[in-house]
Amino acid sequence: MTPERWLLTGGAGYIGAHIADEFICNDKSVVIIDSLYQGLESRITFLRAKHGLEIPFIKCDIRDYNEIESLIREYKIDGIIHTAALKAVGESMEKPDEYFQVNLEATNELIEIAKRNGVKKFIFSSTAAVYGSPDTMDPCKEDGPKAPISPYGDSKYQAESKVTAFINTPGNHGTSLRFFNVVGTAAPELLDNSVENLVPIVLGKLNKGQAPEIFGTDYPTADGTCVRDYVDVRDIARAHLAAADATTPLPPAMNIGTGRGASVREIIDLVLQATNKTQTEVIKSPRRAGDPAFLCADVALAKSAMGFTSKYSLEESIRSLF
Numbered sequence: 069m070t071p072e073r074w075l076l077t078g079g080a081g082y083i084g085a086h087i088a089d090e091f092i093c094n095d096k097s098v099v100i101i102d103s104l105y106q107g108l109e110s111r112i113t114f115l116r117a118k119h120g121l122e123i124p125f126i127k128c129d130i131r132d133y134n135e136i137e138s139l140i141r142e143y144k145i146d147g148i149i150h151t152a153a154l155k156a157v158g159e160s161m162e163k164p165d166e167y168f169q170v171n172l173e174a175t176n177e178l179i180e181i182a183k184r185n186g187v188k189k190f191i192f193s194s195t196a197a198v199y200g201s202p203d204t205m206d207p208c209k210e211d212g213p214k215a216p217i218s219p220y221g222d223s224k225y226q227a228e229s230k231v232t233a234f235i236n237t238p239g240n241h242g243t244s245l246r247f248f249n250v251v252g253t254a255a256p257e258l259l260d261n262s263v264e265n266l267v268p269i270v271l272g273k274l275n276k277g278q279a280p281e282i283f284g285t286d287y288p289t290a291d292g293t294c295v296r297d298y299v300d301v302r303d304i305a306r307a308h309l310a311a312a313d314a315t316t317p318l319p320p321a322m323n324i325g326t327g328r329g330a331s332v333r334e335i336i337d338l339v340l341q342a343t344n345k346t347q348t349e350v351i352k353s354p355r356r357a358g359d360p361a362f363l364c365a366d367v368a369l370a371k372s373a374m375g376f377t378s379k380y381s382l383e384e385s386i387r388s389l390f
């Protein structure tokens with residue numbers, strides 16, 4: 069049987085490359101497009117060497133609709149995993165138009181292209197940012213309140229509607245996966261190269277002999293610092309595989325997290341342990357605007373709908389970085 073062929077947008081990115089790896093390991097064929105704005109071609113080089121495959125890679129902006137439509141025809145694509153996006157929450161406040169263009173308009177266009185060309189499967193990378201800044205200490209449920217507070221979260225939330233309309237069409241299949249805080253790596257070559265998130269920031273600081281900074285130590289949590297649900301990127305990739313292989317209709321959106329919370333303080337301690345550093349100095353800074361005290365996933369839906377549960381512990385995720 070010919071393997072299913074998936075177009076992976078943003079496949080040279082940190083998350084996209086892990087999905088490519090997981091799909092290839094499970095006998096699916098992938099075609100990767102990436103603008104290389106944040107993605108790295110070296111990740112594709114690594115995947116080609118690891119799997120001994122000439123994985124097709126085309127450098128292409130997600131807004132280059134003609135090129136994408138030609139590729140979908142040329143490669144006879146069965147399904148699309150759409151991870152290509154702008155993802156910096158802070159930057160989205162400064163460039164909202166660009167975020168809506170890349171994250172919302174391009175997703176809408178991609179779905180129209182899929183429809184015109186008989187592509188029946190679509191899995192969309194969404195985010196816990198759709199929940200905004202809840203003021204409860206309860207895990208977020210998919211059908212609970214959505215109140216994104218950044219153009220990033222809003223653009224992703226609005227794009228989910230288009231995906232939902234697509235998958236509600238009889239014969240189509242897919243979902244939106246709402247990632248919580250993604251950490252870890254399958255290989256040093258696939259590491260997260262962004263400098264926007266807690267773990268890479270703390271690592272960078274420790275490597276330079278600087279003290280990590282904590283944004284807010286007066287939250288109503290056990291140790292006063294913010295709690296998040298840190299999920300391994302390899303589990304994110306496994307969730308995509310589970311969604312692609314599901315034989316029953318999926319809910320329109322599912323949380324992908326662990327269901328366990330960890331505080332900023334705990335993360336810093338784990339990174340210190342993993343690096344064998346004894347430094348205990350931290351800078352206690354004021355709260356960062358828009359940060360909720362607690363943001364964790366209710367993971368029941370992904371489990372019941374597609375049998376997905378996370379596999380990697382936070383310790384394993386942090387250890388994978390060294």
Ligand SMILES: O=c1ccn([C@@H]2O[C@H](COP(=O)(O)OP(=O)(O)O[C@H]3O[C@H](CO)[C@@H](O)[C@H](O)[C@H]3O)[C@@H](O)[C@H]2O)c(=O)[nH]1
Pocket residue numbers: 155156157195196197247248249250264265266267269270281282283284294295296332356359363
């Ligand atoms: O130097 C730092 C950096 C971050 N933090 C805190 O660490 C926590 C995690 O922050 P960060 O890694 O920036 O992630 P979030 O703000 O939780 O957002 C991430 O996780 C969301 C999903 O939960 C995604 O939508 C976003 O794209 C992604 O950046 C927050 O409480 C921050 O205030 C610090 O205390 N010090």
